[in-house]
Amino acid sequence: MENLREQFSEAIKQAAARRRPVRIRGFGSKDFYGGVPRGEVLDTTRYTGVVDYAPEELVITARAGTPLAEIEAVLAEKNQMLPFEPPHFGPRATLGGCIAAGLSGPRRPYAGAVRDFVLGVLLMDGRGDVLRFGGQVMKNVAGYDVSRLVTGALGTLGLILEISLKVLPRPAAEITLQMEMDATAALIAMNRWAGEPLPISATCYHDHVLTVRLSGAQAAVRAAQVRLGGQVLAAGEAFWRGIREHSANFFRDARPLWRISLPSTRSLDLPGKQLLEWGGALRWVFTDADTATVRAAAQAAGGHATLFRATRKQGPVFSPLPAPLLALHKRVKQAFDPHGIFNPGRMYDEF
């Protein structure tokens, strides 16, 4: 692994010297996400392995190329899990890609996002130097929070080598309920319930059906089931996997797929078809509406829109940043990657 690290460093130094872009890549399960990747591939798939796992500390540390599935299996053995339920979008998705993409699954509004569980990273910067930030402890406020900053930065700030994550025990009991209602009622119900002490761990609304997952102590789940009512969905686990991995029927559509993040109580007015997740705070929309229309609708609702999947990507994939923020992004990027070699254009055209 030491050898590999030296190879990475050498490749980065050469790319920096020649001002050539480097495209950091695992198995490419998220190649579709963000701006079109370019540059010479820096392959992380051989940089693998769980470095440290202490179940009683609720912390796991692994190298970036480690398959997510392997990490989840290791945790499952000790009855623990990644609480943010990352989508894989492919059988060989890596931990590094999961952190760089910063995508979280159905449990996100109730447990937290990827970045909420990142405790520390080992990072290679644009000079080929290895830097360590954060650590393996839950509370750490020394220095700027670089570990969380690089989470979701789509590899534009550096090559993530190693990640320490907080993990959690798997809930003792879990059940999925379904009930029919209209969209307005569902939005209100999801928000009301989130304000009550109920063990809700996922919500989804589509096609007049609200699906709710309850997780926690046996007694808590039973009591909540009585409170909420509805039908028990036997294939609950498969249902949530379908939502998380976009393999559910809803996601079979040729139109561009938009991911719209907005305050959980707002409605979103767009043509096409919609699926609600995250207690109303996340909407998946298949629509032929043009980019300007989608962005305007998202903004009117207090949110932002990402062109998540599309055969042709026109214009910026992520909502454009206001000028002062964009300037700050460029300066921060420069601090990490002075020669601008890491994944240029993957997030924004400007850096």
Added chain:
Amino acid sequence: MKSDRIHKRLREILPPGALLTEREDVAPYETDGLTAFRRLPMAVAIPETEEQVRQILRACYEEGVPVVARGSGTGLSGGALPHESGVLLSLARFNRILHVDPLARIARVEPGVPNLAISEAVAPFGLYYAPDPSSQIACSIGGNVAENSGGVHCLKYGLTVHNILALRVLTIEGEVLEIGSEALDAPGYDFLALLTGSEGMLGVITQVTVKLLPKPERAQVIMAGFDDVKKAGAAVGAIIAAGIVPAGLEMMDKLAIHAAEDFVHAGYPLDVEAILLCELDGTEAEVEEEMEKVRGVLAAAGATRLRVAQDEAQRLRLWAGRKAAFPAVGRISPDYYCMDGTIPRKRLPEVLARIAALSREYGLAVANVFHAGDGNLHPLILYDANKPGELARAEAFGGRILEACVEAGGTITGEHGVGVEKIDQMCVQFRSKELLLFHAIKQAWDVRGLLNPGKAVPTLNRCAEFGAMHVHGGQLKFPDIPRF
């Protein structure tokens, strides 16, 4: 003179009474919660509007005058220690709760609002704001964001960074930035995380949007006494391994127990070496189910005493001792120095042994109080400031404790921040390359280095002097970085 010029400009921006320049007027601001450090600011500005803040920052930027933002001044690492040739920017008048949306479970507040006031304001809706620093009755939410403050609830509910959604921030140039949003994410880099815990070095916060959580139906606490600190430490790991994440898991050693018991009569046993307080929260049924489990785990871990609070009054009494531990120690010693380091929990016994050995070496007693659930230690070093040399000895001892935390795989600060207090220990936890990147981040936000200079991130010179790293031939990267 520079000070005359900036005074004149600030006077034009602020109404009468909102600018303090006389020695006796600025004196109350000379220290924050870390009273061992005191420094008089050149001026204290107490603006009322964001526009005034913007103009103050702009003026300071143009004149090259440092700015230190201050909330309630309860910080424990000297993060709000004034700069002698700078402006202390008090945000005390930014104390309004601007908006509460109970359905969306968010509140937008100004930075000077005390932490506890948020929970009080939203209590009628059955909601609360989870992070609960011990000083929550007084500490401001803006300060909490600046220091990424924690508290007892952190293990289960996270730190400040996990419980805020958006910030309105002014840069030193006076530019307004909206960071984050009322949605669960925002496009671009996670500047919300970068700003949280940045100790006022990157921008000045004028609004904070916090997440609110439903108040748990029930909270119950169990107290366990142990005849051996090691056993208590092991019990902490055993609870977690049993799949339970308590709402609070606190530990006190013998000296802290005795001091607290004498002070508040919480009903702690005096014949034990350590006690654990474990709080569970959730639904009635859930708490009952998990409390049975925890009781079993603690008994198996060798607890010699076990007591479950039978009602709310008993629960509060058991917590009263823990919450009063700091003032209780203050009663048995003229002064104490509160440290803040985090370690992996499994290293607890050896770190405690190390602290005990250092205590003998420095000839100063230590009471240990800590957030056992997340490994955040708060050793209280007892000393007497009136005895020559004792303060310096306490500080040196404290530094050694933090170094022991880093050696054990932990960190020099879990929740209090680096400020000026732990700036030397930053050189122990980080190498020059990381520190250089911190400086580069700082420069990206504050090119002239005017926001809270000299805090949180040490210069490489300082580290070289501290002796923890080597600067070859005096050649530094970024020679233009201001070095204080």
